[in-house]
Amino acid sequence: MHVFDLLFGKQHSFAERSLYTTIEVGIRYFLFAGIAWFLGYKLFRTRWLHRKIIARFPESAEVRRELGYSLLTLVIFGIMGAATVTASRAGYTQMYWKFSDHSRAWFFASVACAIVVHDTYFYWTHRLMHHRRLFAVFHRVHHLSTNPSPWAAYSFAPAEAVVEAGIFPVVALVMPIHPAAFGLVMLWQIVFNVAGHTGYEFHPRWLMKTPLRFLLNTPTNHVMHHEKMRGNYGLYFNVWDRLMGTNHPEYESRFTEVTSRPIPAARV
Ligand SMILES: [Zn+2]
Ligand SMILES: [Zn+2]
DSSP: OOHHHHHHOSOOOHHHHHHHHHHHHHHHHHHHHHHHHIIIIIITTTTTGGGBSSSSOOOHHHHHHHHHHHHHHHHHHHHHHHHHHHHHHTTOSSOOOOGGGSOHHHHHHHHHHHHHHHHHHHHHHHHHHTSTTTHHHHTTTGGGOSSOOGGGGGOOOHHHHHHHHTHHHHHHHHSOOOHHHHHHHHHHHHHHHHHHHHOBOOSOGGGGGSTHHHHBOOHHHHHHHHHHSSSOOOSSBSHHHHHHTOSOTTHHHHHHHHHHOOOOGGGO
16 A cells, blocks of 8 residues: 555554555645646746636635645545555455566556546545535535645545545455555546646647547546536546536536637747
């Protein structure tokens, strides 16, 4: 599950594992959200403005709230990660530590499988958390961001953070996976997650004219989810939203509008 466990072996207490996993998840979060923040909100704020899905930028109070909840999420992810590693060390999951236990091909295939499992897990738990009886406790905090910044990537209520971290044991239970492969999945996760909340559409306009639109999700899709509250529940792929008919009716036209805006003459 976490790099420290890989490096230093299995002689860790639960508290140490929780701390190490929190640090690892935190490094990924601050690194990627920080890069996105620096590029999109500082360095290229003017240059990229024509691709900003919502033209205004979030207030600093909103960003502070997103950061605060994300810090809490890091700790919850740390504890849930440590619990998964502890259970795995005791032989309760299919996680394996010796590379030689499975083929190199499976190592990479397990990354792809875990990404598909996570996409499915996210879509259905996300829809569930939109149920009116569950929304307030689980998902309202994430939707306080109606114009999210990259720091919203982990802005969850504690109850939602537990649900999101549920993917750790789910993946470890359903397939043999090496902690390093899981690390690659988490890398993929943070890149998509941060990109979806940064608020810029970086895909080319032609994406919506090709079958790739059925597969790939876009930042426009997720920003619209924050803006409209309904529709667009997917994470990495647009497959479940297409299959279940849950894309927002204006999703494709909004994408085309954002990606068709001219680059202001001063910046050509
Ligand atoms: Zn939602
Ligand atoms: Zn979101």
